[in-house]
Amino acid sequence: MVFDRITRIFRRPHAVDLSYFKALFEKFQQILEGNNRVLELISGLENKLSGQYIFDINYLKSVVEQLSEEVYLVISNLNVFADNRYLELFSRQAAIQKELKDIVEGHPVTSEDMYVIDYDDIHSDITEIVGGKNANLGEIRNQLEMLTPDGFVLTTSAYRRFMEYNNLWPEIHRIHAGYQGDDKESIEGYDRAIDDLFSSARIPPDVMKAVTKHLNELHKRQKGMFGLAVRSSAFGEDAQRQSFAGQFKSFLNCQSVDVFSAYIKVIASRFKYAVGIYGGQRIYEETELPMAVGIQQMIAARSAGVMYSVDPSGRRVDCLAVSASFGLGVGVVGGTADADHFQVSRLDPTQITNRRIGTKRTEMVAAEPRGVKSIPVREDLQERPSLTDDQVIELAERALLLDRYFNRPVDIEWCFDDLGKLHILQCRPLKLPPKPRVRPSEMADALASKPVIMRRQGQVAQSGIAAGKVWQVNEDDDPGAFPVGAIAVTKYTTPRLTSIIRRAAAIITDAGSPSGHMATVAREFGVPMIVNTADACKLLADGEEITVDAEENIIYKGILRELLEYGVEAEDVFRDLREYHILRHLLRRISPLNLLDPNSPGFIADNCRTYHDIARFSHEKAVQLLINLNMSSRRFRGLKSKKLKLSIPLGLSVIDLGNGLSSSADASEIDEMDEIQSVPMQAILKGLTSPGVWSTQPMQLGFGDLVSSLTRHSMSDRVAEYQGQNLAVISGRYANISLRLGYHFNVIDTYVSENVNDNYIYFRFVGGVTETERRHLRAILIKDILEKLDFKVAVSGDLVVARLKKLEAARVLQVLEEVGRLIGFTRQLDTQMQSEESVQECFRAFFRNGRNNK
DSSP, rough: HHHHHHHHHHTOOOSHHHHHHHHHHHHHHHHOOOHHHHHHHHHHHHHHHTSSSSOOOHHHHHHHHOOOOHHHHHHOOOOOOOSSSSHOOOHHHOOOHHHHHHHHOOOSSSSSTTTEEGGGGOOOHHHHHOOHHHHHHHHHHHSSSOOOEEEEEEOOOHHHHHHHHHHHHHHHHHHHHHHHOHHHHHHHHHHHHHHHHHHTOOHHHHHHHHHHHHHHHHHHHSSSOOOOEEEEEEEEOOSSSSSTTTTSSSEEEEOGGGGHHHHHHHHHHHHHHHHHHHGGGGGGGGTSSSSEEEEOOOOOOOEEEEESSSSSSSSOOTTEEEEEEEEEEEHHHHHHHOOEEEESSSOOOTTEEEEEEEOEEEEEOOOOOSEEEEOOOOGGGSSOOOOOHHHHHHHHHHHHHHHHHTTTOOOEEEEEETSSEEEEEEEEEEEOOOOOOOEEEEHHHHHSOOEEEEEEEEEEEOOOOEEEEEEETTSOGGGGGGTTTTTTEESOEEEEEEGGTTOOOOOEEOOOOOTHHHHHHHHTTTTTTEESSSSSHHHHHOOOOOOOOOOOTEEEEEEOOOHHHHHHOOEEEEEEEEHHHHHHHHOOOSSOOOOTTTTTTTGGGGGGOHHHHHHHHHHHHHHHHHHHSSGGGGGTSOOOOOEESSSSSSOEEEEESSSBBOOOOSSSSSSSGGBBBBBHHHHHHHHSSSSTOOOOOOOOOOHHHHHHHHHHHHHHHTTGGGOOOOEEEOOOOOEEEEEETTTEEEEEEEEEEEETOEEEEEEEEEEESSSSHHHOOOOHHHHHHHHHHTTTEEEEEEEEEEEEESSOOOHHHHHHHHHHHHHTTTTGGGOOOOEEEEEEEEHHHHHHHHHHOO
């Protein structure tokens, strides 16, 4: 095969042949280009979910095919570059490609005879199998990792099997045809006929066997017997336009022996007269509203209720509402209990803006051995709140997380158990009361006088409207400390910050790309995001209240409630279309990013679960391999190089991989700096040769320093990566420089292009001639300077390793010039490092001298 022949060529031992290195570097560039094409295709698919585009199934098939080809090509190039080290990526890509093909061709994601599915295995891709409410619970449990009741679901396949086994549809149509009146007698007669029909129905043996097996497993997991809730979850129930709220039966605190009779009653409730009036003729169509039923462990609730992620009263779109009472939430949900009511700010969920405490004379609890009952509330508790303020805040934060995750206002049932742990029992779309629509022209006029902090700076990665307090964040911050509902402002779009995306109302970055990894995750969760603003971190202060309009790319000072209301009222009319449903299924296999930290033990090929994972893994490994390839100048011994004449005694040889030198540089020596065409190399040399940077003064050494230098000299002979001539391997966009300056060793590896996703700088420094403490102080100085230049830095003794990536080309070149100055500036500074005060003094001197040289 052609691929095998190419691979054999690249697997040759280190042949002293420049064409070998040029070919490897070409593969590296192809990996970068392929990675960018993959990210752009993913970004294009995600943008289609905004509702601003019309597309059909043929478009989805075409893009999926193109995306699969691009990912395969990235993997092929990586394995050529990496000597077949990551062949397992091919099997991961093939598995994902098959799943995508099944989705676009309409093949079922589960077997037609799968009658029971555990909640641990449920997600939104199988909504048609488990129903809307169960699918939402699966997402909340498995994606958001919130507590939900343990249990399983009888699927819509079980429903169809039950209906066919008992031949119920012909009888239902007969009953419907026989009772056409709307008087009380006709209605009662119709409902009695439905009850009689279903009372004689039986559970099919294969369904009964599957349910019994899962009941036994549930009791084994939870160590004992307990009450069960049997809840409806029809496919089409809880849709955005018809919620069917309260239309179908549910049963609380059943015993295992009651499950089958309760299941039949839930199915029967789907055909009751009131449901027919609410749902219309579709109720009597066999393909409509197939009923799944959840079997859940009952939670012993200390308090329970319902909350709305937007106050449904319509008075405050910047607030959410919580209603609660003691015991089970039956009375609160049904509106029969005198509950406590709390209003909480959506902009700052720690602020309870209003409360009304009801007189709670009774509470609902589980009865023995089954069912529920009402008991008196202790007299001293009747006037007390059923929730602490901390619990109200916890509920508010969860409501905002769910609102953001499902990208719409939601209605949530919940409870706190005896241990004070919060459980989400149900989550459905919240239908808000209609309001007169504000015309865009009227909104523009209303906003014209509002103070603007930033206007059309950067690029919109995900559209939307949000408001809140600014919270500046970096990748080392604890994600759990990020306040839910705050506006995240950060320098970079590092994937390590993706853990805060679910908590943020919006994200604004100084650098980054709309097709970058973090932007992809923001689109996945529907979080408004503006990237590459250049100076958001300077303009937006911690704690400042702002409104982010990521529709028009404007950031306003203060909270603009009219703009928030405009955003809440916007309705996604495409959400329930078949093509959008398929697209959401596809993106689940394409865009989630699971590999976040390249230094984690879990950052391996076998853990790539999506195309996005494969693209990120391939990009990171390609950069690592290139750095390691060029780390030692021994690899390039024997290759033809050219000496570069400089105004400083550097003794640097140059190897050109292509477009790094001008065509006139034919001699064995490079006499003019102008002959260097490599863009990153030009920037580094400019800094290295800046006036006053290169000191030639003799070092002042003590006896301890001399002993240390002799010891380090003998040790350094055995450290291959720091040996050899001073060498630069360059191309038009790339530079790898290995410098040995006395006892100091520097490595710079950098790539600069117009695509910010490709740009990076790797910097490594080690060595010195003085004692350990002085060398360490210099390492701290280098770390402080590099961090000021926005590097991510790690220090161990006198070893400094720093990385910077995903900045615009102009900024990368500015930083490279500073890195060049840094190499010269710190070359002999360990001899001057006496204390931490010396570090601060030299830090100030470096940046002061830099300003003077501008």
